[in-house]
Amino acid sequence: MSAPSILAKNLRSVGKALLWLSRTALEQWERLIHSPYRRVCLGAAFSILPISVSIAAFSLAPDDVEKNLRASQKLVQTSIPMPAIADQINVVTTHRLVATHTTYLRRNDTLNAIFARLDIDDSAAQRFIRQQALAQALVSPREGVYVQAKVSADQQMQSMKIFLESRSTDREDTVVKIVKRGKGFTISSAPFRYETQQGMATGIIKTTLDDAAREHGVPEKVIEQFPLAFERFFSRGNKLDAGDSFRLIYERKLLDGEFVRTGKVLAMAITHKGQSLETFWAEDGTRDGGYYKLDGTTNQLAFIRVPVEGARVTSSFMPMRRHPVTGILRPHQGTDFGAPKGNKIYAAADGVVTRRRFNEGGFGYYIMITHDESRVTLYAHMSKIMPHIQVGTRVRRGEVVGLVGATGLATGPHLHYELRVNDRQVNPLKTPIPDKEELTTEELEDLLSNARVLTARLALLNRLQTAQPQPATEPEADSVQLTGDVAPASVKKKKGS
Ligand SMILES: [Zn+2]
Known part of the structure; x- marks a missing residue:
């Protein structure tokens, strides 16, 4: 057989192998792109291909005739252009039939921006959504809402799920589903439930509690809740110092096994100067529940000291000052x-x-709330008062009554807040505020039944903490958490501890 024909035969079999490979790759499509590990394998397969071609070429056993022929032949080198692995994977992923894309709605989001983040280019779907009362969450977006969409390779929306979490603990979370059917869409709404796991963390404080928590991978949204969980403790000027410690259990919410967001702090213990203080979340008839000890007494105050999201004090309470505008x-x-x-x-x-x-x-847009015979609060310069807030409306601690603005005489967006006791304005940051009420017997029973597992886990975290020297570095964010039952196998027992 002549060299060219052997070469041709070999190339044919290489071609066949290529054909088989690509066919298999197509068949294994969904599976391949679902896992980053497999993507790597896929990349490896593509890089091995050119090597196999060369091996096939070199494995031709040349006889003497061929040697002579070769001597008279010119070596023609042609490099077969192989696109970069990233490009190949790109080609592969974009040819997938339907991909799942997710996003979280942002403040002042627009439907166009949401669609762009979901990689959807589908004006029919946009038109449909704009007309649906059920899909209002997308048209006037509510910050933080989780949205999942199935999108075809040509950027058409196949389906979309909008996960609407209820604003109060006594109502169900609902998911709005929009599905493409033929040339149109259908929309429906049904209750949904997150799967919840418990994230746990423990650490010893070097500088501040927040820093220690961050260092041990506790997400910011969870750290933000610490002041509320120990409101009484912190409002009395207490601070955790170097050598103090914390143990923490909080909610992690998942959908189909995928992490979506963290939830509330469920239980937390701090040790300050050798004294331990525990706090447990419980339903207490307020909008978001509250934090209590196991005897049913509260760890919170009757009033939120800073009743606005993400605030800093720009002008504190003082008897006289020059008005910034007048x-x-x-x-x-x-x-x-x-x-x-x-x-x-x-x-x-x-x-x-x-x-x-x-x-x-x-004051621009402002409201006043009467809390008891002696206490009244006032909230001014709002950009918007919530529509349901009318004279006579009963509100709960933590309920959203309005949004920050600069209406009336104001130099910039801020909340002007007043706390009046017996018609006299007092400094809301300094005045003694009574504790929140104790739990009712029924609420306490619920707390105690939930607390059984939590106390066991806090105790376990405590053992982990005392058994384990503080690691220098911890993995990032959500990956760290010991989830569910903690296997203390990795704990090295220190002698004498
Ligand atoms: Zn003011």
């Missing part, structure tokens, strides 16, 4: 909390709305 010297008997426009303003405590007004030359 320049007139007059008492400023509230506290200004600077915060971005649109941030949520919360009712500081349970109460009834007793005023809802617009005052062009002063």
Whole structure:
């Protein structure tokens, strides 16, 4: 057989192998691209191909005739262009029939922006969504909502799920499903439930509690809840110092096994100067529940000290000051909390709305809430008062009553907040605030039954902490958490500990 024909035969079999490979690759399609590990294998397969071609070429056993022929032959080298692995994988992934894309809605999001993030280019789907009352969450987006879409290779929306979490603990979460059927779409809504896991962390404080938590991989959204979980403790000027420690259990929410977000702190213990303090979340009739000890007494105050999301104090309570807009010297008997426009303003405590007004030359949009015989709070310069907040509306501690703005006489977006006790304005950051009420017997029973597992886990975390020297580095964010039952196998027992 002549060299060219052997070569041809070999090339044929290489061709066949290539054909087989690509066919198999196509068949294994979905599976291949679902796993990053397999993508690597796929990449490896593509890089091995050119090597096999060369091996096939070199394995031709040349006889003497061929040697002579070769001597008279010119070596023609042609490199077969192989696209980069990244490009190959790209080709592979874009040819997938339907891909799942996810996003979280942002403040001031638009339907166009949401579609772009989901990699959808489908004007029919947009038109449909705009007309649906059920899909309002996308048209006037609610921050943080989780959206999942199945999208075809030509960027057409095959289906979409909008996961709407209820704003209060007594209502169900619902998922709105939009499905492409023929040339149109259908929309429906049904309850859904997250699968929940418990994330756990423990650590010893070197600088601050927040830093220690961060260092041990606790997500920011969870760290933000610490002041609430130990509100009484911190409001008395207590601070955790180097050598103090924490043990923490919080919710992790999943859908079909995929992590979506963290939830609330379920239980937490801190040790301060050798003294331990535990807090457990419980339903207490308020919007978000609250934090209690196992005897049913609260770890919180009756009033939220800073009733606005993401605030910093820009002008504190003082008897007299020059007004930033009018320049007139007059008492400023509230506290200004600077915060971005649109941030949520919360009712500081349970109460009834007793005023809802617009005052062009002063407070702008403002409301007042009467909490008991002696206490009233006032919230001013709002960009918006929530529509359901009317004179006479009963509100709960933590309920959103309005959004931060700069209406009326204001230099920039902030909440002007007043706490009045017996008609006298007091400094909301300094005045003694009574504790939140104790749990009812029934609420305490619920707390105790939930706390059985949690206390066992806190104790386990405590053992881990005392048995294990603090590691220098921990993996990032959500990967660290010991989830579910902790296997203490990795714990090295220190002698004498
Ligand atoms: Zn003010």
